Amino acid sequence: MVATDFSDVAVAQLRRSAQARGVSARVQPIVHDLRQPLPVKTGSIDGAFAHMALCMALSTSEIHAVVAEVGRVLRPGGKFIYTVRHTGDAHYGAGQAHGDDIFECAGFAVHFFRRELVARLATGWVLEEVHDFEEGELPRRLWRGTVTKPA
Template sequence: MRKPGNDRLGETQRRHWQQTYTAHPDMYGTAPSAPATHAAELFRSAGARTVLELGAGQGRDSLFFARSGFDVAATDFSPAGLEQLTAHAAESGLTGRVTTLLHDVRNPLPLPDDSIDAAFAHMLLCMALSTEEIHSAVAEVRRVLRPGGTFVYTVRHTGDAHYSTGIPRGDDIYEHGGFAVHFFGRALVEDLATGWDLREIHPFDEGDLPRRLWCVTQTVPWNT
């Protein structure tokens, strides 16, 4: 059961992202993120055809996956972000390859078991989610992935310059400029890989601060 404080923070973050996407179309640009280009190579080598993106936002990575030949289910809790994604897909002739789903990652995914080949989440899991909610979200990804399916996700970690600064929200969550971030320790990454095959934990930097992140790759065992 979610705690009332977590629900209030989550709703505040939903409104903040909605306002941000509305005020700043293409705030991250249209080029794919480096983790998305890395993930696409992994997905292709694994023979994936379908990709689920959690926290797709305005869609730069979902559209890249679609241009790369994957059928994409793009989820986000911001209608504004998904509306912009849908418009860009239409402009690019990718409507047939991209499906959008309005979805809060704290809730179960509206997808059947074993229905997706690969999943991607760039900084979604390090949003304003409790450790319990993060575990539930990853369990949902595992449920919808087929055996052998690949999950690539990125998170800001406790080596980041913003860790333990700003407004503390508990559970290693700190707020800066209206954005709440859950910073990951190595133990949390390893806990989330329980029941998976953990393939890689790759550190990288992004942005001008820079943000310090891990790119994590884990797969569903074939013998499940």
């Protein structure tokens, strides 16, 4: 399994956690900026998961590029499951607006997703599911999207 994160601190934490659980030989953590090509061969993976990675301070065009890059590395029939905060979230519209549905609170910028963006991201994929759920104490409002790369 290849695991990426923008933060070297998070990657180091993942390495320690994998080692403590005895699975470090099966986990390859990499510090990686999602705006760059993934260090994975085309069509070489079965699935990808991104928990709130797409709702970082990325423009809509950068998000489309990330999803296209995931499509590049997935095998036909591969699944991409992602979670994103959406415009029904209590923090949507709070803090400093940066445009493109990006708002910054306490120094942390979040790109909130409209349902239309989720639909546009599924163009060229098979959209399996969009599930609304809550997480955390606020609670955060998120969608979990599941798309499949066509065979």
